[in-house]
Amino acid sequence: MATLKAIRRRIASVKSTQQITRAMKLVAAARLRRAQEALLNARPYHEALTRVADSLLASAPEAAAPAENAAPVTLVIVVSSDRGLCGGYNANLIRAAESEAQRLRAAQSEPRFFAVGRKALDHFRRYHYPLDGERINNVPRLATVGLARDLATIIGERWRTGAISAVGVVYSQFRSPISQRPVFEKLLPIAPSARPADGAPVTDYLIEPSAAELVPRILRSYLEAAMLHALLEAEASEYGAKMTAMDAATNNAAEMISRLTLEMNRARQAQITKELMDIVGGAEALRGAAA
Amino acid sequence: MAETFPFRLVSPTGIIYEGPIEQATAVGALGEFGVLAEHVNFITSIEPGLITLKLADGSFIEYLLSGGIAEVKDGAMTVLATEALPLAAVDPAAAAPEVQQAEARLSQMSFYDPGYQEAEQALRNARARAEIAHLSRLAH
Numbered sequence: 001m002a003t004l005k006a007i008r009r010r011i012a013s014v015k016s017t018q019q020i021t022r023a024m025k026l027v028a029a030a031r032l033r034r035a036q037e038a039l040l041n042a043r044p045y046h047e048a049l050t051r052v053a054d055s056l057l058a059s060a061p062e063a064a065a066p067a068e069n070a071a072p073v074t075l076v077i078v079v080s081s082d083r084g085l086c087g088g089y090n091a092n093l094i095r096a097a098e099s100e101a102q103r104l105r106a107a108q109s110e111p112r113f114f115a116v117g118r119k120a121l122d123h124f125r126r127y128h129y130p131l132d133g134e135r136i137n138n139v140p141r142l143a144t145v146g147l148a149r150d151l152a153t154i155i156g157e158r159w160r161t162g163a164i165s166a167v168g169v170v171y172s173q174f175r176s177p178i179s180q181r182p183v184f185e186k187l188l189p190i191a192p193s194a195r196p197a198d199g200a201p202v203t204d205y206l207i208e209p210s211a212a213e214l215v216p217r218i219l220r221s222y223l224e225a226a227m228l229h230a231l232l233e234a235e236a237s238e239y240g241a242k243m244t245a246m247d248a249a250t251n252n253a254a255e256m257i258s259r260l261t262l263e264m265n266r267a268r269q270a271q272i273t274k275e276l277m278d279i280v281g282g283a284e285a286l287r288g289a290a291a
Numbered sequence: 292m293a294e295t296f297p298f299r300l301v302s303p304t305g306i307i308y309e310g311p312i313e314q315a316t317a318v319g320a321l322g323e324f325g326v327l328a329e330h331v332n333f334i335t336s337i338e339p340g341l342i343t344l345k346l347a348d349g350s351f352i353e354y355l356l357s358g359g360i361a362e363v364k365d366g367a368m369t370v371l372a373t374e375a376l377p378l379a380a381v382d383p384a385a386a387a388p389e390v391q392q393a394e395a396r397l398s399q400m401s402f403y404d405p406g407y408q409e410a411e412q413a414l415r416n417a418r419a420r421a422e423i424a425h426l427s428r429l430a431h
Contacts, residue, residue, distance in 0.1 A: 041305035048301055049371050052362045056334055145303060157405075205364075208335040209320045217336050218360060221371065228303055 004271060007264040011257055018253035024085065025246035032177060032239035038143060039174065039232040046229045053222040056205065056215065057190055066189055067162030074109045075132060075155065075164045076100060076184075077227075078124075079171040079234040080117035082137060086238055087245035089172065089180065090119040096182035097170040101129075109166060116151070116231075117142070143235040148228035155223050159188060171230040172237035178244050180237035187226050188219075294328035295347045297367040300354065302375045307354065308344065315368060316428065317342040317361060326361075326368055333363040339412070339419040341378075342370065343428045353378050353427060357416045378423065386420035393417050 002010075078097045080090050097120070101111040115121035115134040124131050133154065138147060158164045167188040172180040207214055295311035316325045318340035326333075337359040344352045359372040393414035400407050419426065 038304075042303050044299075044306050045301045045303050045371060048299070048362075048369050049360070052334065052360060052369070052371065055362075055364070204332060206331050206333045208324075208333070213320070214334065214336055221360060221373070224373075225303065 002263070002267070004264065004267045007260055007267060011260045011264065014253050014256050014260065018250055018257070021246045021249040021253060025243055025250060028239045028243035028246060032236060032243055035143070035232065035236040035239055036174070039236050042225075042228060042232055046225045049222055049225045053190060053218050056207070056211070056218055066165045067160060070162040070165035072109050073164045074104050074111050074166040074168060075114055075158060076104070076111050077114045077116060077151065077155075077167070077169040077230075078120040079142075079169065079230055080115070080120035081142070081234075081238045082118045082139065084119065085245060086242035087248075089238060089241035089245075090117075090123075092180075093170060093172055093182045094120060094123050096184065100168070100170060100184045112164075114151075114154075116147075116234075141235070142238070143228065143231035145224075145228060148224050148231055151227045152220060152223035155187070155227075156220055165189075169227070169230045171234040172241075174233050174236040174240060177240040180241055185226070185230065187223065190222075296326075296328040296330075298344065298370075299368070300342070300344075300370045300372060300375055302359075302372045307372070307375045308352065310346075312344045312346055314345040315342060315370075316345075317356065317370070319361065326363060329366060330363045330368070332365070333361075335361050337361050337370065337372065339415045341419075341423075341426050341428065342375075351428075355381050355419060355423060357419070358412065378427065381420050381423045383421050383423050386417050389417035390414065390421050 076097060078093065080093055084090070097113065101113075104111040110130075112130045112132040113120070113124050114132045115124055115136070117138065118136045121131075121134045121136055135147060135150065138144075155167050159167065166186065168184050168186045170182060170184050173183045174180055293313045295313050298308070298310065298312040298315060299306065300308040314325060314327050316323065318324075318338045319335040320338065321335070324335065337356050339357050340355070342354050342356050344354075346352065354372075355376045355378065356370070356372045357374040359370060361368065361370045363369075393410060397407075397410045397414055400410060
C-alpha cells in the first residue's frame with residue numbers, strides 16, 4: 001500500500017491536471033461558439049454559390065470538364081487539426097481518408113493526399129503516403145478566407161494544367177458539440193445535379209460576358225467557398241471534439257481524486273490505529289514490567 | 292410605385308442585405324448594369340465597385356463590392372460578393388497607400404506571372420476604395 005505522503009502527492013498532481021483540462025474545456029467551448037457562428041454565417045453564401053455553379057454548368061457543361069489528357073489522379077485534401085487533445089477526432093478523420101483512398105484506387109484513380117493540419121501531415125509522412133503538399137500551423141485560426149483562397153489557387157492550378165482529374169476534401173462535419181462525422185466531399189468535376197425525371201428544361205440564362213469566360217471565375221469562387229466551408233466545419237468539429245474530450249478528462253480526474261482521497265483516509269486511519277496499538281502495547285508492557 | 296423583386300446580397304461572412312428592392316445597379320464584366328423586376332434569367336461576374344439598391348420606399352443603400360457573381364433567376368436576384376462593405380466602413384485615406392503598393396507590385400510583374408491576376412484584382416479593389424466618394428451614385 002502506498003504511503004500517505006505518496007498518495008497526497010498524487011492527489012495534488014491529479015488536481016493540477018484537472019485544473020488544466022477544465023481550463024482547456026472552457027477555452028474550447030468559447031472557441032466553439034465562435035466557430036459555430038462563423039459556420040452558420042457562411043452557409044447562405046456556400047449554398048447560393050453551389051446552386052449558381054450548378055445551374056451555370058448545367059447550361060454550359062463542356063466548360064468545366066477536366067483538362068484534356070488529365071492524369072487519372074485524385075487530389076484528396078485532408079483537413080485535420082494542428083494539435084491533439086481532442087479525442088478520436090484526427091484518428092477518425094484519417095481512417096476516413098484512407099478508406100476513401102482505397103475506394104479511389106479500386107476506381108482506377110490514384111489518390112494523392114494534401115495535408116491541412118499537422119496531425120494529417122505527421123500520419124501521412126510516417127506511413128510514406130504520396131503527399132502533394134501541406135499547410136500546417138494554421139494558428140490562431142484554421143478557417144480563414146486567406147487559407148481557403150490559397151487552397152483554391154492550388155487546386156485551380158493543378159486542375160487547369162491537367163495534373164489531376166478529380167478533387168475531393170475529407171473533413172469532419174459538425175453535427176453537434178458531441179457528434180462529428182468525417183465526410184468525403186467531391187469538389188471537381190462537379191457532378192451534374194439530378195434532373196427532374198419529367199425532363200423539365202434547364203434554366204436558360206443570359207450569360208455575360210460568355211460561359212467560357214465566366215466558368216473559370218465561378219469555378220474559382222466555388223472552390224474558395226467549398227474550401228472555406230470545409231475549414232469552418234472542421235474548425236467547429238475540432239473544438240467540439242476538444243470540448244468533449246476535455247470534459248471527459250475533467251470528470252475522470254474528479255473520479256480519480258475521490259478514489260485517492262478514500263485511499264488516503266484509509267491509509268491515515270490505518271496509521272492512527274497502528275500508532276494506538278503501539279502505545280497500548282507499550283503501556284501494557286510497562287505495566288507488566290512494574291508488576 | 293415601381294414593382295419590387297426579392298434581392299439578396301451574401302458574402303462568406305453572412306447575409307449582408309435581404310429584402311425586396313425596386314432596382315439594383317452594379318458593375319459587371321461588361322460595364323454597369325441595372326436590374327428591375329421581371330429581369331430575364333441572367334448571370335454575370337461583378338467587378339470591384341459599388342452596388343446601389345433602390346428600396347421600395349424610394350431610399351437608396353450602397354455597398355462596395357470587391358468582386359463576385361450576380362444571378363437573376365425566376366425574378367429573384369442574388370449577389371455573391373467575395374467581400375461587401377457598407378459605405379461608412381470604407382476609408383479612402385487608408386486605401387491610397389494600398390493603391391501605390393499594388394501599382395508598384397504590378398509594374399514588376401509580367402502578364403504571365405502566376406500572381407498577376409490577383410495583383411491586378413488587388414489594385415482594382417484598392418482603387419475602388421480610394422475613389423469611393425467619386426463612385427457613389429447617390430452624390431450626384
